Amino acid sequence: xxxxxxxxxxxxLANDARLTARQIAVMLGEPEEExxxxxxxxxxxxxxxxxxxxxxxxxxxxxxxLALIEVRVTPQREVGFQAIAERVGRFPEVKTLYLxxxxxxxxxLVEGKTMQEVAFFxxxxxxxxxxxxxxxxxxVLQTFKEEGVIVEDGEGDHRLVVSP
Amino acid sequence: MTDWSARLNPTVREIKPSGIRRFFxxxxxxxGVISLGVGEPDFVTPWRVREACIYALxxxxxxxxANSGLPALRxxxxxxxxxxxxxxxxxxxxxxxxxxxxxxxxLALRAVIAPGDExxxxxxxxxxxxxxxxxxxxxxxxxxxxxxxxFRVSAGQIERAITPRTKALLLCYPSxxxxxxxxxxxxxxxxxxxAARDLIVIADEIYAQLTYEGEHTCxxxxxxxxxxxxxxxxxxKAFAMTGWRIGYAAGHADVIAAMNKIHQYTMLCAxxxxxxxxxxxxxxxxxxMRRMVNQYNYRRRLVIEAFGAMGLPCFEPGGAFYAFPDIGxxxxxxxxxxxxxxxxxxxxxxxxxxFGESGEGHVRCSYxxxxxQLTEAFKRMExxxxxxxRTTAGRAACGG
Numbered sequence: 001x002x003x004x005x006x007x008x009x010x011x012x013l014a015n016d017a018r019l020t021a022r023q024i025a026v027m028l029g030e031p032e033e034e035x036x037x038x039x040x041x042x043x044x045x046x047x048x049x050x051x052x053x054x055x056x057x058x059x060x061x062x063x064x065x066l067a068l069i070e071v072r073v074t075p076q077r078e079v080g081f082q083a084i085a086e087r088v089g090r091f092p093e094v095k096t097l098y099l100x101x102x103x104x105x106x107x108x109l110v111e112g113k114t115m116q117e118v119a120f121f122x123x124x125x126x127x128x129x130x131x132x133x134x135x136x137x138x139x140v141l142q143t144f145k146e147e148g149v150i151v152e153d154g155e156g157d158h159r160l161v162v163s164p
Numbered sequence: 165m166t167d168w169s170a171r172l173n174p175t176v177r178e179i180k181p182s183g184i185r186r187f188f189x190x191x192x193x194x195x196g197v198i199s200l201g202v203g204e205p206d207f208v209t210p211w212r213v214r215e216a217c218i219y220a221l222x223x224x225x226x227x228x229x230a231n232s233g234l235p236a237l238r239x240x241x242x243x244x245x246x247x248x249x250x251x252x253x254x255x256x257x258x259x260x261x262x263x264x265x266x267x268x269x270x271l272a273l274r275a276v277i278a279p280g281d282e283x284x285x286x287x288x289x290x291x292x293x294x295x296x297x298x299x300x301x302x303x304x305x306x307x308x309x310x311x312x313x314x315f316r317v318s319a320g321q322i323e324r325a326i327t328p329r330t331k332a333l334l335l336c337y338p339s340x341x342x343x344x345x346x347x348x349x350x351x352x353x354x355x356x357x358x359a360a361r362d363l364i365v366i367a368d369e370i371y372a373q374l375t376y377e378g379e380h381t382c383x384x385x386x387x388x389x390x391x392x393x394x395x396x397x398x399x400x401k402a403f404a405m406t407g408w409r410i411g412y413a414a415g416h417a418d419v420i421a422a423m424n425k426i427h428q429y430t431m432l433c434a435x436x437x438x439x440x441x442x443x444x445x446x447x448x449x450x451x452x453m454r455r456m457v458n459q460y461n462y463r464r465r466l467v468i469e470a471f472g473a474m475g476l477p478c479f480e481p482g483g484a485f486y487a488f489p490d491i492g493x494x495x496x497x498x499x500x501x502x503x504x505x506x507x508x509x510x511x512x513x514x515x516x517x518x519f520g521e522s523g524e525g526h527v528r529c530s531y532x533x534x535x536x537q538l539t540e541a542f543k544r545m546e547x548x549x550x551x552x553x554r555t556t557a558g559r560a561a562c563g564g
Contacts, residue, residue, distance in 0.1 A: 012462070016535070023535070026469045027462035155208055162188040162201035162512055164291045164340075 001038050005030065009038055010047070017051040054147055066095075066111050066140035067118045069126065070104040072133045081105060084131045093121050104136070115139065179295045183518030187502060191512045198541040200529040201512040203340065205404040205485070207459075207532075209441075210452045213403065216444035217437050225436050231428040232420075233261025233412070234439045240446045241412050245397070249372070249382035251390055257417040260424050261442075263434050265370045265398040265411035266292060271423040272366045272394045272413060273300035273332075281331035286317035287520030288488070290340050290368070294520075302331070308522035311479050311490055315344035319353035326357075332364040335383060338371040341519045341528035342488040343464075343481020348381040355386045364419075365393045370411070371484040373402035373453060376461045380483070384414070391416040394423075401484075402453050403445040408438040460485050463531040463538055470542040474549045485532045488516065492525050494552035495559075502527055508551075509544035 005028060012024055021039060025032040042048045057064050073084050081099050088108060089097045096109035108126065112118035119137070127135050143151050169177060191197055208214075232238065238255035246252050253259050262268040269292070277283065279301040285293050286307045297304040307325050309315045322333060335354070337346040346354075358365050367383040384393040398411030413423060427433075445453075464481060471478035471489045478489040491501045498515035505511050505527075514530075516523030531538060 019535070023466065023539075026465050027535075029465055157206065159199075159202050159204055159206070160188065161191040161197060161199045162184055162514060163203045164182065164184055164518075 001030065001034050006038055006042065009035065010042065013039075013048070013051075017053075054149055056151055058143075064111055064113065065115050065118050066109065066143075067122075068138045068140065069106075069108040069110055069122055070136040070138070071106040071108055071126065072135075073105045073131045074133055075105075076131060084129065087129060088126065091121070091125060093118075093125075104134075175298055175301075179298060182291050183499075184291060184514060187499075187506075187512075187515065187518075190503065191506055194506065194510060197506070197510045197512050198533070198537050198544070199512040200531070200533060200538075200541055201514045202530050202532060204406040205401060205456065205532050206534065207404040207456050209403065209405050209408070210445070210449045212448055212452070213405065213441045213445045217441040220437050220440035225440055227436060229261075229433045229436050229439060231433050232259070232424050233434060234436070234443065237261055237439050237443045237446075238412075240443055241397075241414070244446050245382075245395070245414060249369075249380070249395075250385045251382055251395070251414070253414045254417070258414055258420050260413045260420050260427065261434050261439060262411045262413060262427065263431055264400065264409040265368060265396045267409075267427070267431060268396045268398075268411045268413040268423075269293075269366070269368060270296055270300070271426050272396065272419075273297060273302065274426050275419055275422040276332060276364050276394075277302040278331075280329060282327060282329045283331060284322060284325050284333045284363075286321075286334070286336075288315065288339075288341055288516060288523035288526075289334070289336060289519055291518060293334055293336075297334075303329070305330070306520060306522075308520070309342075309344075310522065311477070311488075311526070314479055315339060315342035315488070316346050316350055317354065318350070319357040322354055322357045323360075326361050326363070330361065330363060332366055333358055334366050334368065336368040336370075338375055338380070338481075338483025339486075340371065340484055341486050341514070341516065341523065342479070343484045343486045344479070345375055345377065345482035346381065347378070348386075351381050351383060352386055355383070355389050358392065359388060363392070365389065366396065367393050368396045370396065370398050371401055372397065374457055374460060374485060375483040376457075376464060377482040394419055399442050399445055402457075403442075403449055404456060405438075405442070405445065408435075408441055410434055410438045410442045460531065463533070463535060466535065466538055467529065467531045467542075470538075470546070474542070474546040475553075476549060485530055487529045487531065488523075488526045489529065490526055493556070494549060495556040496552065498524055498527055505545065505548050509548045511541045511544050511548075 012019055021036045022032050025035040075081050076083055093110050094108055095111045098107040100107050110118050122135055238259045241259050242253045242255040273296055277300040281302045282305045283297045283302045284307055285304045286309055294304040305325055307317055307321050309317050372380045384390045384395045394415040396413055399405040467487045468480055476489040478487055481487050498517050502513050502515040514528040516526030
């Protein structure tokens, strides 16, 4: 299977992880075995990292607090930002972690049940790490769009039931 | 003064209401219906386009435009048609922006048809063709096509249908309702037949961009056909802009001028906000269009497979977003099939005879619906077809 086809499989799964290999095979006009093999390989080589569900937790009734923490660090000789990023990333409270250009180095998205929990994590775990020189916390007030999906999208299907 | 029927224009009075109408009334009263009966994209217009329209309003673009449309839009259209279809038109006299392809179609007919002129209409076809020919004072001459010929009209059929009164030929490929596309060689043969009898060709190519197998051949791009053809195109299908009502016609300056004459006295111009939006679509939304076309193509394959699985012969549609399966095995007429499927399984499809008599025995299923909706709809339809098969087989066994 060529690289473009693999990308198509990934795009389909990225939009809807519940598509079966059979459906994908039909949609692409490829044999099912080949699609299965390609997906297995993409899973094995960690191109596909996980299959997740995007959930509006506010609606689900589970409160959560999200904060974006700007972290400045001192890169270490030979390993640069890698070693510190690995240490930060292993905390389960850290949902997302990026190395950034600009005024700070690491953007850390932290999730907790309460504001105190997040603040406590930053104060006791993140800030004291060796190499971390400063942290600035920004709490998320409302999520409008996540992973390309608008959270409260009022756009329904307004088409007529039957039209020529 | 209450009896209007005697006072109405007889041509209008005799036009039958669309076969879709009754079915629409039936379907729209029901809850929980999955509709595969919709002739428009399930995508909402790309946000860029909508936002451009809002911005145009904010800047006060609320006035008339030139009759033929905003010069910038006509230029963009001419550029696009040249790039995508290989035909060159002068935006200053050979392109006319209209209120959807529907208006362009009506203008084309009214500009060329004199009372009694015959117009060849290959069927099954879009529901408006025959009434519009009649309203323009012409006589529609139906050229029926069948599943066996892949719903592609042949040059031989055209030649046989031509009489001394034949003035024009209508072509719509990719086709609504069948999804048929015409390969270049077959179109070239039709072109030869049209040229031999000096026919005008009105080419409704609204679904051109939604071509999945091979490349779309624009009729006007065939040798010698540019000045004989009135090319109709629009934004509704490719850019998911049905409600904006923006289409265009391109052709020889003389016929475009004639169409513009009718347009200026009846419509004046297409809405400026929609024209600004269309300009944005052409300039910046080609990737978005390709993304939507890819999605249709994925679903198209699901649909073909689903009909195969339920045992309804379905000709493989190469374009548009419709499948037109043969429902003969169920022993039902297309209206019975559509009505019972709606009542028993709450799936709406359109009876094939709404698109002409040659559509009888088929139903039109639109795959402008999500994979989830399609999957559920086909599950229901499969159940329905299996039930009907048992009934039909039972009757046959009893000698009924």
